[in-house]
Amino acid sequence: MKLTVVGGGSTYTPELVDGFARLRDTLPVEELVLVDPAADRLELVGGLARRILARQGHPGRIVTTSDLDAGVDGADAVLLQLRVGGQAARERDETWPLECGCVGQETTGAGGLAKALRTVPVVLDIAERVRRANPRAWIIDFTNPVGIVTRALLRAGHRAVGLCNVAIGFQRRFAGMLGVPPAEVHLDHLGLNHLTWETGVRLGGPEGEDVLPKLLSGHGDTIAAGLHLPRALLDRLSAVPSYYLRYYYAHDEVVQELQAKPPRAAEVARLERDLLRMYGDPSLDGKPELLAERGGAYYSEAAVDLAAALLTGSGSPCQVVNTHNRGTLPFLPDDAVIEVQAAVGPTGPSPLPVAPPDPLFAGLIANVTAYEDLALEAALHGGRGRVVRALLAHPLIGQYASADALADRLIAHNREHLAWA
Numbered sequence: 001m002k003l004t005v006v007g008g009g010s011t012y013t014p015e016l017v018d019g020f021a022r023l024r025d026t027l028p029v030e031e032l033v034l035v036d037p038a039a040d041r042l043e044l045v046g047g048l049a050r051r052i053l054a055r056q057g058h059p060g061r062i063v064t065t066s067d068l069d070a071g072v073d074g075a076d077a078v079l080l081q082l083r084v085g086g087q088a089a090r091e092r093d094e095t096w097p098l099e100c101g102c103v104g105q106e107t108t109g110a111g112g113l114a115k116a117l118r119t120v121p122v123v124l125d126i127a128e129r130v131r132r133a134n135p136r137a138w139i140i141d142f143t144n145p146v147g148i149v150t151r152a153l154l155r156a157g158h159r160a161v162g163l164c165n166v167a168i169g170f171q172r173r174f175a176g177m178l179g180v181p182p183a184e185v186h187l188d189h190l191g192l193n194h195l196t197w198e199t200g201v202r203l204g205g206p207e208g209e210d211v212l213p214k215l216l217s218g219h220g221d222t223i224a225a226g227l228h229l230p231r232a233l234l235d236r237l238s239a240v241p242s243y244y245l246r247y248y249y250a251h252d253e254v255v256q257e258l259q260a261k262p263p264r265a266a267e268v269a270r271l272e273r274d275l276l277r278m279y280g281d282p283s284l285d286g287k288p289e290l291l292a293e294r295g296g297a298y299y300s301e302a303a304v305d306l307a308a309a310l311l312t313g314s315g316s317p318c319q320v321v322n323t324h325n326r327g328t329l330p331f332l333p334d335d336a337v338i339e340v341q342a343a344v345g346p347t348g349p350s351p352l353p354v355a356p357p358d359p360l361f362a363g364l365i366a367n368v369t370a371y372e373d374l375a376l377e378a379a380l381h382g383g384r385g386r387v388v389r390a391l392l393a394h395p396l397i398g399q400y401a402s403a404d405a406l407a408d409r410l411i412a413h414n415r416e417h418l419a420w421a
Helices: 013-022 039-055 068-072 086-093 096-100 109-133 146-155 166-178 212-227 231-237 243-249 251-259 264-279 289-294 299-312 359-381 384-393 400-417
Strands: 002-006 031-035 061-065 077-080 138-141 160-162 185-192 195-203 318-324 337-345 348-351
Touching: 002 013, 002 068, 013 031, 013 039, 013 299, 031 039, 031 068, 039 061, 039 264, 061 068, 068 109, 077 109, 077 299, 086 096, 086 109, 086 264, 086 400, 096 109, 096 251, 096 400, 109 138, 109 146, 109 359, 109 384, 109 400, 138 146, 138 299, 146 160, 146 318, 146 337, 146 359, 160 318, 160 337, 166 185, 166 195, 166 212, 166 299, 185 318, 185 359, 195 212, 195 243, 195 359, 212 231, 212 243, 243 251, 264 289, 299 318, 299 337, 318 348, 359 384, 384 400
Parallel strands: 002 031, 002 077, 031 061, 077 138, 138 160
Antiparallel strands: 185 195, 185 337, 318 337, 337 348
């Protein structure tokens, strides 16, 4: 079995390789190809990847290349984890929206739109080259904004599934609080990528006992503190929102916090420099503890589980993924991309039925879905007018003066990545 990682020079990659090594019985990878245009990073990451496999006795082969077509040739699955524009573009995404009093974040709001505009055309080009190399290959997208990127891939007819680590993070956290193995915890996970709620926590599977009330009663303060939200809000929602919901539920508070400190991208860039230095140490043969600060916790387990289910049918039968709605949420179009539990196998994901969501959740889901529709149109066809329409539709923006000012800043800061600008 051959897997290819596009963006293989990412500092995330050792986390992924560690998962392939530990979970080789679940997904027997014979060849793992790391593709990245940054040859210097690729050499460091590839070297550590080989040492990780060797230490754990994995017989697979690591190949590194800057040639995308060669890298995807014959691949059974291609994982996308690229960042168009690098950390420099991310830092701009986190900065210029604050000038207009809006959240500066790389996947949400105006910054998330900028990332979508830079990313969608690049991903679609990669996907076409994957299709030419192997029309049956699966594309697993971890590249943000996952919902918009996955919708672009599915609209173009690619065999694609979106993946995020928010759900598996909650699963592991709740399992620890309950004192049970993670596999025993099934989440009633509902929404869009980076706009989700855990509306139930079930023991043993989709039909198991819902212990969310018990979790909120016994651990509500701890859960709320981890989300930087008040406990009273969780009790009012009777659900656990993802930490990305703080940008909506405490927008002005978050803007003030972000305006008072350096952008997260600056911290990440420092972490990456330190990690790459460590990766260059020939004695290092495991992922360093510092990698946990980079983000992406449990990404490897989620990616291996999803790839195994798609390629061999051996992964978990139910997994949280980003895929077509297909009537799951009846107030959304069938081709909207939602993030829910799905039955996953070699024919792809099929969303499991969900209970009708609280109108408080449904209204926001519908609003952000409309924004994502307009964002995708802007990414595919360009034009300042389409950018303004997307910004005007976003619930974190929504004012014409802000949308106009943000559109001008977005275009100015991303001109080199926008063919139409």
